[in-house]
Amino acid sequence: MALQLRDPSLLKTQCLIDGRWLAAGDGATIAVNNPATGELVASVPELGEAETQAAIAAAERAFGEWKALTADQRAAILHKWFELLMQHQEDLAQIMTAEQGKPLAESRGEIAYAASYVQWFAEEARRVYGSTMPSPWSDKKIVVTKEPVGVCAAITPWNFPAAMITRKVAPALAAGCTIIVKPAQQTPLSALALGELAQRAGVPAGVFSVLTGPARAIGGVLTASMAVRKLTFTGSTEVGRVLAAQCAPTLKKMSLELGGNAPFIVFDDADLDAAVEGAMASKYRNTGQTCVCANRLLVQDGVYDAFMAKLKAAVQALKVGNGADAGITQGPLIDKAAIDKVEELVADAVAQGAEVVTGGKPSALGGTFYEPTILGGATDRMRIAREEVFGPVAPVFRFRTEEEAIRMANDTEYGLAAYFYARDVGRVWRVGAALEYGMVGINSGIISTAVAPFGGVKQSGLGREGGAAGIEEYLSTKYLCMGY
Numbered sequence: 001m002a003l004q005l006r007d008p009s010l011l012k013t014q015c016l017i018d019g020r021w022l023a024a025g026d027g028a029t030i031a032v033n034n035p036a037t038g039e040l041v042a043s044v045p046e047l048g049e050a051e052t053q054a055a056i057a058a059a060e061r062a063f064g065e066w067k068a069l070t071a072d073q074r075a076a077i078l079h080k081w082f083e084l085l086m087q088h089q090e091d092l093a094q095i096m097t098a099e100q101g102k103p104l105a106e107s108r109g110e111i112a113y114a115a116s117y118v119q120w121f122a123e124e125a126r127r128v129y130g131s132t133m134p135s136p137w138s139d140k141k142i143v144v145t146k147e148p149v150g151v152c153a154a155i156t157p158w159n160f161p162a163a164m165i166t167r168k169v170a171p172a173l174a175a176g177c178t179i180i181v182k183p184a185q186q187t188p189l190s191a192l193a194l195g196e197l198a199q200r201a202g203v204p205a206g207v208f209s210v211l212t213g214p215a216r217a218i219g220g221v222l223t224a225s226m227a228v229r230k231l232t233f234t235g236s237t238e239v240g241r242v243l244a245a246q247c248a249p250t251l252k253k254m255s256l257e258l259g260g261n262a263p264f265i266v267f268d269d270a271d272l273d274a275a276v277e278g279a280m281a282s283k284y285r286n287t288g289q290t291c292v293c294a295n296r297l298l299v300q301d302g303v304y305d306a307f308m309a310k311l312k313a314a315v316q317a318l319k320v321g322n323g324a325d326a327g328i329t330q331g332p333l334i335d336k337a338a339i340d341k342v343e344e345l346v347a348d349a350v351a352q353g354a355e356v357v358t359g360g361k362p363s364a365l366g367g368t369f370y371e372p373t374i375l376g377g378a379t380d381r382m383r384i385a386r387e388e389v390f391g392p393v394a395p396v397f398r399f400r401t402e403e404e405a406i407r408m409a410n411d412t413e414y415g416l417a418a419y420f421y422a423r424d425v426g427r428v429w430r431v432g433a434a435l436e437y438g439m440v441g442i443n444s445g446i447i448s449t450a451v452a453p454f455g456g457v458k459q460s461g462l463g464r465e466g467g468a469a470g471i472e473e474y475l476s477t478k479y480l481c482m483g484y
């Protein structure tokens with residue numbers, strides 16, 4: 001069914017380069033299909049190297065004037081963009097659900113979340129402070145200032161088609177940088193709609209461009225370019241490593257927000273109802289397709305059976321279906337490769353002795369719908385203990401002591417998010433300190449907010465997005481030694 005938008009001009013089928021909407025020179029397009037129905041939503045241009053070079057050249061041209069604006073002037077444009085995002089929240093949510101599949105309530109929530117980064121960084125634009133320090137010389141002052149790093153490139157994933165863009169673009173623009181975004185091929189329409197609203201807000205030509213097309217070709221030009229001074233990426237660790245290698249010859253500043261393998265630990269002293277609520281929010285948000293989703297539930301012996309019973313009841317209450325329909329809480333997985341991976345990991349776990357507590361198979365709805373699943377008796381021999389499942393499957397591991405839980409939780413190459421539920425204050429401090437992760441949710445299954453620094457350690461990446469740290473990623477430090 002065709003999308004019914006209040007403002008149909010938000011459904012863009014051309015790309016934004018240098019303030020103009022363009023098709024591919026040869027008319028080539030990429031189809032965007034609805035993962036719930038398989039229907040064509042729209043087609044977007046299949047651009048290549050020439051258009052990428054043009055976008056870089058435009059971003060270079062625009063940089064001088066954009067950085068010369070006052071922080072107040074850039075903040076005013078960002079505030080306007082924020083207002084437009086919220087005014088068009090419903091249309092943007094409809095576009096997102098059509099291309100990504102998440103339930104409409106989650107899409108509406110993501111638009112508000114995406115807009116909150118724009119608002120936050122509009123405010124942070126005014127707080128790019130420098131510093132001075134006591135000089136070792138009686139005839140020289142030392143002054144440290146911050147400057148925008150220059151032209152930036154962003155490569156973004158399909159799981160958060162709006163928020164992963166605004167949390168890169170908003171700090172870049174606030175800092176005075178220009179930026180080119182290449183969204184995931186599955187979800188370009190949200191990115192293009194963001195571009196349209198940015199233009200309406202007054203973002204000048206060339207300051208923010210959006211390119212769709214083959215990742216390797218566009219990514220190759222962006223990473224090889226000497227003019228591009230920063231790359232920011234959210235996606236798989238595998239692709240993050242490739243991009244880091246490609247950026248090495250031109251020594252770009254980089255932010256990498258990569259894969260995770262989040263442990264969700266429930267200790268004997270936890271509030272079990274709160275733990276189940278947190279586990280549901282963390283595990284089944286976006287049908288399990290987030291890098292901070294609980295990937296392994298570690299439950300202490302004394303509460304294992306009680307926790308499982310409560311979790312099973314909550315999971316069985318989830319409603320799988322087309323995210324555009326009322327009451328749906330679990331949409332489809334993004335594509336066939338995603339459901340194949342989930343099926344493989346579940347089959348491997350079951351072959352190695354995991355018990356299917358509920359779900360465990362594709363949904364009778366067909367397509368890429370998968371039943372919300374709990375696997376009991378998971379062990380570290382299973383692939384699911386090491387790999388990001390990125391689907392609605394909760395493997396539950398049993399542990400006996402706090403030391404064992406910490407060892408199991410840290411036994412992964414990843415270090416993005418971890419969660420634990422406990423009420424003993426000593427335990428809260430000990431475990432919070434011992435977890436080798438960039439973010440720890442303590443008695444909370446949801447940790448994401450524009451005001452806090454989001455990011456990981458180990459193979460989960462580099463840099464932070466959001467919070468005061470988020471704008472630093474788009475700034476370089478200049479030291480002025482002033483003789484007088």
Ligand SMILES: NC(=O)C1=CN([C@@H]2O[C@H](COP(=O)(O)OP(=O)(O)OC[C@H]3O[C@@H](n4cnc5c(N)ncnc54)[C@H](OP(=O)(O)O)[C@@H]3O)[C@@H](O)[C@H]2O)C=CC1
Pocket residue numbers: 155156157158159182183184185186213214215216219220234235236237239240242243257258259260290291388389390
């Ligand atoms: N950290 C996170 O938030 C995310 C983690 N993942 C993890 O990655 C797995 C695979 O998902 P997938 O979508 O394939 O993630 P990818 O890392 O492949 O894709 C993320 C983005 O990178 C682009 N990309 C892919 N290859 C290249 C390349 N060689 N050069 C430049 N850009 C590239 C993609 O473009 P295009 O779409 O055009 O291929 C997309 O825009 C998931 O199952 C999940 O485990 C996935 C998404 C987000």
Ligand SMILES: O=C(O)CCCC(=O)O
Pocket residue numbers: 157159160163164234289290291292448454
């Ligand atoms: O999964 C991701 O790609 C990022 C996490 C989304 C968020 O919670 O901000």
